[in-house]
Amino acid sequence: MGAKILDSLCLTDQADYIDVMHAILKHRGWMTCSRAMLSGMTVSSFRFTVHRRLTAESTTAYNWMAEHFLAADFVGITASQAAGFQFEPTFPLYQKQAISDIKRSIDRGIGAVIWKDQFVIVVGYDDERKLLYYADGTSPTNGTLPYIEWGRNRSPYWYYQVFEERLAMDELAIYRESLLQAIYKWETHDLMLPESDYACGRAGYDAMADAMHSSEYDGNGVCEIIRYYASAKKDIYEYTTVLQKIWPELKSAVEAYDELAQIFETMVEMTLSIDATQKFAAPQVRTMIHLLMNAKQKEETAIEQIKILVRETINNRFNDIGLR
Amino acid sequence: MSVFLQDLVMKRESKSYTDSVYAILTAANLFQGPKYLLSGLTGMAFKFSVHQQLLPMSVSAYGQWGNEHKPAIDNLGILTIFDAGRVRHHTFPYYQQEAVNAVKSSLDCGIGVVYWIPEFGVIHGYDDGDRVFYIQDGCSEESQIVLYDNFGLNFTTFWYYQVFGDKVDIARQDMILESLRLAILDWETPFRTLPNTDIASGKLAYVYLCQGLKQGSFNTHGAVYILDSYMTARTEIRDYLGDAQGIWTELDEAYQLYGLLAAMIPRMNDCIRAHRGERQVDLSRVDELIELLTQAELLEDQAISHFRHISARYPDLKRTTIPRWGSHTPR
Incomplete structure (x- = not known):
């Protein structure tokens, strides 16, 4: 049983994946460059995908598992991630695994990326209250997400990514x-x-x-x-x-x-x-x-x-x- | 620290991945039943891929492994974590170290690990003193040894490992239905390793196999390996469907069709003969073999359309929802 909240890890505005990654890496002290630089180095800004009826979902309709692994890999950050449909029978197993991995990341002092119908940062957890604290850029105070609600989104997906190490890169x-x-x-x-x-x-x-x-x-x-x-x-x-x-x-x-x-x-x-x-x-x-x-x-x-x-x-x- | 899982014994009979998973899950008490049941439920029995030149690698080239093996294990209700990549990537040394740790903690829990040797095998022990893993390939009784520092290094340039966790129970009928859908997908998807088109899957694999045999300049060892694996898989499917009788009449009919197909296997086998101690396709009987395969393709095509009828009766969220993963692996 434990609890921890990472200080001064937040988002200032409505965020996409790169904002979230940028905030986490900057907070960890692994990255000092601008969002635009990270967006370029991770190739994220070069992605241009639209649904043919131009639905808003277009901007997150890409292979998260492939692109987010690469985003980290391109800049020499190692990471772990997982994703799936919440309607799968195995979802409760993965939910438990996710909470455990996310908490371990917080314990190491590194925020975690999760999908909560948009990409947000998990900044802390409280085992007593059985919930995660997250920042999504819409409010100056942290939101709370009960463990049991983790991954249960309006969209059918659950996803998380934790960053592990930084390697020297040319x-x-x-x-x-x-x-x-x-x-x-x-x-x-x-x-x-x-x-x-x-x-x-x-x-x-x-x-x-x-x-x-x-x-x-x-x-x-x-x-x-x-x-x-x-x-x-x-x-x-x-x-x-x-x-x-x-x-x-x-x-x-x-x-x-x-x-x-x-x-x-x-x-x-x-x-x-x-x-x-x-x-x-x-x-x-x-x-x-x-x-x-x-x-x-x-x-x-x-x-x-x-x-x-x-x-x-x-x-x-x-x-x-x-x-x- | 050291661990050696005595009860874990891998035996090559099916695809190397199926053999590995079967050895691990039965030893860990996460799966009960014959191997053909595992092969059927995971959809592995239905995977059929052929390289244009009938190379031996065809048998394990049925897709991007992560994307193929995840749905397979999902259908058993078991949590699984895998990692894989290319050795040449600059982050490999880190992921290699993480993998070594993950493999050891799985073994500490008494569960073996799938490992690309190549082909797939199991890691069933480790010794921190010598910094080695003990590995079985299912062919030799003796365990091989892989140094921690050499984990993932092999001539294929890919590395891959997979561990298993807790399990939830899924209703038998749901598992069977899902396995039929995995089968349909494999049958209908011509290329599973795009942008490469030199390896065909499912229905098109028959075409590649027959064309390869007809052209004559095929890999002799590969041709036999593909055919052996193909015949084993068809026997597995027949036995799997045999156990699943009485749920849907279409599945009973599909079982009959696979029964006919399996009955042709001895004749296919007759088209392979020993040559200097090595089994080879008998070149004087290639036309006969192609004829048998053409009939088999027709039977299998009919069986798959029975699968489609069953599938159409139930909603299929997994295949009607666009995912955010799969289809291709990171570059």
Whole structure:
């Protein structure tokens, strides 16, 4: 029986996975870089996936087990994680295992990532009261989650990840790998998602434009998608700006990402001008499609430039550029 | 500290993974019954994969292991934790150390561990003094030794281990239904190790096998290994379905079909002959073998459509909910 709450581990705003990871690693003293840098190094900002009806779920519709393992691996952090459906008969066994792993992480002074219909940080636990304390960025005080409620979400998933050690990494190797993975993300569909319902990377822009054109989209979803990816594109711009100091050849890619981020800013402004439950009016749809096609072109240009920079490694990886 | 689980004996009869799990779970009293029951319930018996050149690796190349083995063990109601990766990745030394600790604590609890030797085998003991694990491959009576420092190192560049925990009871009928769904998925998914398309699964595996045999330039040892494993699995499926009679009429019919298939196995076996002490496909009987396999594919296809009818009668949350894992492993 024990209890512990980690001091000064919190989130300041509504958070995604990278915010949560960033807060935990920073609190542990393993990471001093900005969110944008972490987002780039972990390749998270390069992921672009949309449901073809532009539902808000798009922004978390990816292979958590694969991508979050990699996010940590890319930056030299080792981790353990597990995930499943809460409707499976074995869920109670995994719930017990999760609580035990999470508590051990807290005891080591490291926050844990869990899915509570969004990614949140577990900052403490109390065995007497049988509950976890978590921070989700919406409130300055910690929320409480009874052990027995852990994993019982509105969405069918449970998930947790605990970080274990930090290994020495060569910074240049991290940056180079992230650029290779950026190409992979741009060109490759996530096998976990049915292609009839989801589009990834380059194809994501066409899917968004199609949805706009046919008016078959979710009004709230499209605002959330644009807001989320606008922040990602801004991260990419900041990240590649730093990388340009090492590889000046990235100059035109950085310029393209700058323009890309600005296009998304314009789209964010457009979403503010409509009531979120309403559809865009016809002239706005035309503008939106124009912006999307423009954005696709910018990102294509940037990726072409990156490919020139890392062409030798691309050739070494034959037909599977993502495979390290 | 040292541990040596005496009662844990692995015997190669089925797929190496099935043999490993069977040895571990029966010794730990987490599973009771014949091996074909385990092979059926886990869906392992239905896994069938063939490399274009009929390489021996075909038999264990039925998918990304984590994604295949997790649902298999889930259906037994047993908690399982596995880890795997590529030795060349920079985090390997850390994960190797973690794995050594996890394997030892499982053995401390008296439960063996699945380990990729290759192929799959069991770790049934350790000795901290010599810093070694004791390993069985199911073929040799003697335990092999793997140094802690060499854990996971092998010519395939992959490492893999899997431990087991507590168990919940799942109703027998639910387990059987789930196993049929695992079978359907394997039958219908042509490629389980995308982006590679040189290994086919399920229905398409028959095509690769027959084409490979027809072309003639196949791996001789691999061809026999694939066929042996294939014939064993079909016998297992027949016995498994035989035990599951009386629940659904479609399953009774599927049992009849697998009975017909299993009855063809002696003739398939006749197409393999000893050559200089090694069994090989008899090249003069390749056409006959292909003909038998073509008939078998048809029977199996009919059996699977019976499975589909059963499956369609019950909701299937596991396969109608898009997951947040599986399909591909980390790069």
